[in-house]
Amino acid sequence: MQIKHDLAKLEKKLGKMERGLIPKAASQAINKAVRSVNSAAVKEVSAETNIKQKEIRQAHQLNLASRNRLSAAIDAKKSRGKNLINFVRPSQRKVGHFNARNKRGAHKALGVKAKAWGETKTYKHTFIGRAPQGQLLVFARKGPGRTPLKSISGPSPRGAFISQRLQQVMERQASARFRVELTRSINYQLRKLK
Numbered sequence: 001m002q003i004k005h006d007l008a009k010l011e012k013k014l015g016k017m018e019r020g021l022i023p024k025a026a027s028q029a030i031n032k033a034v035r036s037v038n039s040a041a042v043k044e045v046s047a048e049t050n051i052k053q054k055e056i057r058q059a060h061q062l063n064l065a066s067r068n069r070l071s072a073a074i075d076a077k078k079s080r081g082k083n084l085i086n087f088v089r090p091s092q093r094k095v096g097h098f099n100a101r102n103k104r105g106a107h108k109a110l111g112v113k114a115k116a117w118g119e120t121k122t123y124k125h126t127f128i129g130r131a132p133q134g135q136l137l138v139f140a141r142k143g144p145g146r147t148p149l150k151s152i153s154g155p156s157p158r159g160a161f162i163s164q165r166l167q168q169v170m171e172r173q174a175s176a177r178f179r180v181e182l183t184r185s186i187n188y189q190l191r192k193l194k
Contacts, residue, residue: 021193023067025185030065032185033177034072037170038062041074044166049155050087050118056157081156084138085128087114093136099127112138116154126152 038060046053059079065072085093092098098109111126126140129149139149160166 021186021189023070025189026070026182027065027067028185029178029181030070030072032181033174034062034064034074036177037174038074040173041161041166041170044169045079045157045160048118048160049157050116051082051155051157059157076158076161079157079161081153081159084112084114084116084123084126084152084154085136087116087154088112088128088138089115093128095128095130095136097128112152114138114154123152 038057042053042056042060045051045056056079059076061075061078063073063075092113098107098112100108102108109122111122111124112128113120113122115121123138123140126138128136129139131137131151138152140152142148142150
């Protein structure tokens with residue numbers, strides 16, 4: 001909304017020949033600003049959730065601007081939380097590792113120990129088991145019996161991405177970055193005219 005208003009003022013000040021440059025320069029500026037904001041968001045989410053930046057970046061989809069559509073967006077729908085097994089040390093990813101019993105028959109650990117959300121924690125009443133497809137997962141029992149089981153998920157990059165704090169940081173950075181990039185793009189387009 002604010003971007004269109006500023007662009008309309010700018011077009012009034014420019015001559016007829018230079019008016020055609022505004023949509024191209026604006027789309028370039030929006031795209032650069034969105035890429036910059038996405039990069040910062042990926043770093044923030046990675047630091048918060050303890051997930052690799054590469055995985056988060058691959059899950060984000062950028063919808064870039066064009067001359068006809070002067071808006072861009074970051075889509076984080078695909079960045080879902082993975083099973084807690086991804087946050088367990090590789091040497092401890094074994095069936096029954098945390099279910100070992102001492103001489104008295106009591107469990108040595110209260111549950112699976114994992115480093116999610118940046119800190120190591122023991123998740124009570126959880127254990128490592130094999131899923132029907134054969135992969136190792138962290139489970140918990142739903143009731144007093146042996147079955148049914150529920151899969152325990154780790155941190156969700158999408159949840160961190162849509163948090164109020166991160167949204168405000170991204171909006172501030174996008175508006176500041178857009179102004180800088182728009183000035184650069186317009187100057188570049190004007191230099192090309194000469």
